[in-house]
Amino acid sequence: MANTTFNGPVRAEGGFKQISKNASTGAITDNTTIDSSGNIVAGGTATFAGIVDLNGNTMSAGTGITTGTGTVYAGSAVKVGGVYSTSILIDLTGLASSGSGDIIGKAATANSHVGQITAANNGTILTGQWSVYETPAGGDPDIDFWYADEATGTEDAAITGLTNQTQLMNNGDLTAASIDYFTAGAVPAADKYLYLVTGAATDGNYSAGRLLIEMWGYDA
Numbered sequence: 001m002a003n004t005t006f007n008g009p010v011r012a013e014g015g016f017k018q019i020s021k022n023a024s025t026g027a028i029t030d031n032t033t034i035d036s037s038g039n040i041v042a043g044g045t046a047t048f049a050g051i052v053d054l055n056g057n058t059m060s061a062g063t064g065i066t067t068g069t070g071t072v073y074a075g076s077a078v079k080v081g082g083v084y085s086t087s088i089l090i091d092l093t094g095l096a097s098s099g100s101g102d103i104i105g106k107a108a109t110a111n112s113h114v115g116q117i118t119a120a121n122n123g124t125i126l127t128g129q130w131s132v133y134e135t136p137a138g139g140d141p142d143i144d145f146w147y148a149d150e151a152t153g154t155e156d157a158a159i160t161g162l163t164n165q166t167q168l169m170n171n172g173d174l175t176a177a178s179i180d181y182f183t184a185g186a187v188p189a190a191d192k193y194l195y196l197v198t199g200a201a202t203d204g205n206y207s208a209g210r211l212l213i214e215m216w217g218y219d220a
Contacts, residue, residue, distance in 0.1 A: 018043075054078050059088055059121075062151055062193075064105035064112025068094030071106070072210075073114070077121040084123030084217035088115055088194075092209035097139035097198045098156040104143065104196040105155035107205070112155045113193040114213070117147070123217025125187040130169070135176045136209030142199030145169035145182075145213070147192040159197045166192075170199065174209070188215070 010016075018032040031043035059075025066073055072091035077084065096107040105112025117125060136143060148162035159165050168188060171180040188194060194213075 059086060059115040061088075061115055062105075062111030062113045064103075064109040064153075064155055065090075065095070065114055067109065068106045070094040075115055079123070082218055084121075086115075086117075086122045086125075086128075086213075086215040086217070088211075088213040090114065090196075090209075090211045090213070091134075092136055092139065092196075092206035092211070094206065095139065096155055096205050097143075098201070098203045099158075100198055100201040101158050101160060102156050102198050103153045103159055104139070104198060105153075107155055110152050110154040112153050113151050113195055115194050116151065117188045117190060117192050117194065117215075119190045119220070122215065124190070124220035125215050125217045127182055127187065128168070128213070128215035129179055129181045130211050130213045132174045132176055132178045132180075132211055134208050134210035136174055136206060138207035139204045139209070140198040140200055140202035141173040141175075141209075142202075143174055143209075143211075144171075144197045144199045146195045146197045147188040148195065149192065151193045153193070153195055159195055162195075164192075167197075172199065174211070 013036060015033060015035040017030050020029045020031055033041050059077055061073045065071065071094040074089045075087065077086045095104055097104050103112050135141065145168040146159050146165055147168060148159065148165040150162050153162050168182050168186045169180055170183065
């Protein structure tokens with residue numbers, strides 16, 4: 001069969017297949033397929049010359065986090081082999097803290113969660129930690145990690161006002177270069193929303209504080 005060169009996009013509603021044919025039997029084997037939904041199953045070795053952007057299962061925070069002035073939020077969830085890796089990178093600048101046990105977020109703003117755990121994107125979480133790259137300043141440095149059923153938690157509202165709220169981490173004041181781990185046996189369940197919560201009472205706006213939250217999961 002001759003080679004064919006196209007000028008412009010190649011389109012097919014039913015997908016694409018790269019095949020091999022057995023010289024003796026004529027049997028066809030599908031090596032690499034792209035189905036009608038765009039799902040790819042590759043049978044060979046992939047080599048990429050540029051940056052590989054795996055953006056399919058990105059973690060997303062609520063507007064109570066993403067609308068903070070100067071706040072940085074970036075999240076990802078990827079699966080490599082049988083391991084799901086979830087990462088959440090946060091600069092707290094522009095968020096606020098208030099009373100002990102209250103949700104951290106943009107002042108008086110609802111939907112102050114930092115992401116939702118789902119089995120499809122994150123697997124069943126086995127363990128997790130966070131690394132502190134800049135000591136929190138301005139707001140309360142004593143930050144705890146919780147989850148709850150609702151996405152609607154509001155800054156300055158008690159985390160205990162949400163349903164099935166559970167604490168994942170309680171490690172006192174955060175300091176740069178520290179790594180803290182989830183409390184033994186505490187992991188976020190599927191479909192729960194994650195929250196940063198004050199461990200002490202400091203009513204203020206964060207001017208610093210950089211965290212990397214990491215979680216690892218598996219197919220249950």
